[in-house]
Amino acid sequence: xxxxxxxxxxxxxxxxxxxxxxxxxxxxxxxxxxxxxxxxxxxxxxxxxxxxxxxxxxxxxxxxxxxxxxxxxxxxxxxxxxxxxxxxxxxxxxxxxxxxxxxxxxxxxxxxxxxxxxxxxxxxxxxxxxxxxxxxxxxxxxxxxxxxxxxxxxxxxxxxxxxxxxxxxxxxxxxxxxxxxxxxxxxxxxxxxxxxxxxxxxxxxxxxxxxxxxxxxxxxxxxxxxxxxxxxxxxxxxxxxxxxxxxxxxxxxxxxxxxxxxxxx
Amino acid sequence: xxxxxxxxxxxxxxxxxxxxxxxxxxxxxxxxxxxxxxxxxxxxxxxxxxxxxxxxxxxxxxxxxxxxxxxxxxxxxxxxxxxxxxxxxxxxxxxxxxxxxxxxxxxxxxxxxxxxxxxxxxxxxxxxxxxxxxxxxxxxxxxxxxxxxxxxxxxxxxxxxxxxxxxxxxxxxxxxxxxxxxxxxxxxxxxxxxxxxxxxxxxxxxxxxxxxxxxxxxxxxxxxxxxxxxxxxxxxxxxxxxxxxxxxxxxxxxxxxxxx
Numbered sequence: 001x002x003x004x005x006x007x008x009x010x011x012x013x014x015x016x017x018x019x020x021x022x023x024x025x026x027x028x029x030x031x032x033x034x035x036x037x038x039x040x041x042x043x044x045x046x047x048x049x050x051x052x053x054x055x056x057x058x059x060x061x062x063x064x065x066x067x068x069x070x071x072x073x074x075x076x077x078x079x080x081x082x083x084x085x086x087x088x089x090x091x092x093x094x095x096x097x098x099x100x101x102x103x104x105x106x107x108x109x110x111x112x113x114x115x116x117x118x119x120x121x122x123x124x125x126x127x128x129x130x131x132x133x134x135x136x137x138x139x140x141x142x143x144x145x146x147x148x149x150x151x152x153x154x155x156x157x158x159x160x161x162x163x164x165x166x167x168x169x170x171x172x173x174x175x176x177x178x179x180x181x182x183x184x185x186x187x188x189x190x191x192x193x194x195x196x197x198x199x200x201x202x203x204x205x206x207x208x209x210x211x212x213x214x215x216x217x218x219x220x221x222x223x224x225x226x227x228x229x230x231x232x233x234x235x236x237x238x239x240x241x242x243x244x245x246x247x248x249x250x251x252x253x254x255x256x257x258x259x260x261x262x263x264x265x
Numbered sequence: 266x267x268x269x270x271x272x273x274x275x276x277x278x279x280x281x282x283x284x285x286x287x288x289x290x291x292x293x294x295x296x297x298x299x300x301x302x303x304x305x306x307x308x309x310x311x312x313x314x315x316x317x318x319x320x321x322x323x324x325x326x327x328x329x330x331x332x333x334x335x336x337x338x339x340x341x342x343x344x345x346x347x348x349x350x351x352x353x354x355x356x357x358x359x360x361x362x363x364x365x366x367x368x369x370x371x372x373x374x375x376x377x378x379x380x381x382x383x384x385x386x387x388x389x390x391x392x393x394x395x396x397x398x399x400x401x402x403x404x405x406x407x408x409x410x411x412x413x414x415x416x417x418x419x420x421x422x423x424x425x426x427x428x429x430x431x432x433x434x435x436x437x438x439x440x441x442x443x444x445x446x447x448x449x450x451x452x453x454x455x456x457x458x459x460x461x462x463x464x465x466x467x468x469x470x471x472x473x474x475x476x477x478x479x480x481x482x483x484x485x486x487x488x489x490x491x492x493x494x495x496x497x498x499x500x501x502x503x504x505x506x507x508x509x510x511x512x513x514x515x516x517x518x519x520x521x522x523x524x525x
Binding site: 059060061078079080081083084085087089091093094095096104105107108109137138139140153157 | 417419420422423425426427428429430433437438441442444519520521
């Protein structure tokens with residue numbers, strides 16, 4: 001068992017610069033954070049604050065120019081099913097059906113346990129309410145269903161940290177709200193450590209145990225809001241709205257500084 | 266949405282009607298002696314000659330020989346084409362170097378491979394295989410590499426985070442992600458290979474569709490020439506439409522690409 005003294009995720013002075021022939025752009029500057037086991041942390045910031053870059057670095061898809069990222073005390077060097085990412089685009093594979101997509105990440109860890117893989121896949125499809133779409137093709141699913149399938153796929157290998165990169169803005173309001181509910185339900189049931197990125201303050205207040213506020217370019221930690229509300233939270237609850245306003249106030253100085261609104265991808 | 270089925274249901278009559286018209290014009294040209302009849306056979310003469318060829322046991326062995334050569338030559342071309350295409354898709358350097366070469370080779374008429382193949386392999390079936398292989402490779406390789414280069418980067422990233430080992434990437438991600446494009450190349454390669462096979466048989470062979478065409482010309486047998494042309498078209502069309510077409514459509518349906 002893990003000793004509670006070691007946080008699941010540690011960021012120590014993480015910085016990232018993109019160096020091109022013309023200029024050096026500092027995307028993330030000196031970010032230090034500790035995220036405990038089972039915590040739901042939301043990064044909020046204006047576009048171009050490097051929050052997606054930070055998430056990519058935690059995933060191991062990108063490397064910090066300075067500082068360290070540790071998962072349970074071990075440095076992150078490359079991608080691993082320890083830290084699974086739910087991408088902005090669902091990124092489901094069109095050559096596989098829904099359950100094959102969901103069980104994809106189990107293939108190498110449980111190579112000789114096809115029955116376990118199948119059972120785990122079904123369990124997750126149940127969790128995201130897609131049990132009837134086990135054999136459907138990806139293109140047959142609606143936008144919200146695709147994101148739910150992507151969520152199931154990211155959860156299947158039982159990652160230590162689930163990373164969520166703004167997968168909701170592309171959806172309509174009702175679908176999004178349903179997904180908020182599903183995500184909280186899953187969080188309450190599994191107590192997974194989740195780090196998500198958004199620029200929607202209400203979403204942040206609805207999801208986060210802790211909301212980290214980032215400043216614009218270069219991305220720095222500017223503030224932090226603890227959301228002390230019971231779950232499940234309704235995004236339309238006035239208490240959630242109050243927190244959202246508090247987050248907004250913290251952000252506001254930054255939003256007015258925002259010049260060119262392009263995120264680093 | 267409502268218009269599409271109406272058009273296709275009417276097209277069911279248009280297409281046979283078009284061919285009926287074509288054959289009628291053909292017959293009329295013959296009836297009115299616009300071209301001398303020993304040069305220009307009627308549809309009926311062609312059909313009769315084909316029937317004779319079939320019952321005398323010339324037609325089927327010819328078709329079989331050409332298809333057998335295609336299976337060997339095209340099989341080799343596929344293996345090389347997909348292999349080289351995968352290489353081009355993975356390595357930017359390989360892609361830069363080979364792409365211009367293959368695009369260049371693709372502009373070469375397939376029949377232009379025949380003289381060099383005769384010089385290299387003499388009067389053997391190997392010469393025909395060589396023509397088929399060289400005709401088919403560029404299309405297959407280019408389509409394969411294009412397919413790989415067009416794989417959305419998000420698939421790579423998703424596959425990497427989900428622990429796909431490097432050795433499994435080609436089978437689990439690269440190949441399936443590029444498959445629709447590869448199938449298009451496979452189809453195109455078959456057409457080029459088929460051109461090459463008949464061209465080569467025309468000049469060097471003692472059996473096959475190309476040989477039957479050549480014999481028809483030698484014997485001034487216009488009905489045979491036209492008849493074999495029709496058979497060649499028919500086989501090309503059947504394989505293209507029904508075999509590769511079906512595979513392609515199945516893939517498109519499965520993937521949900523190319524649908525409105």
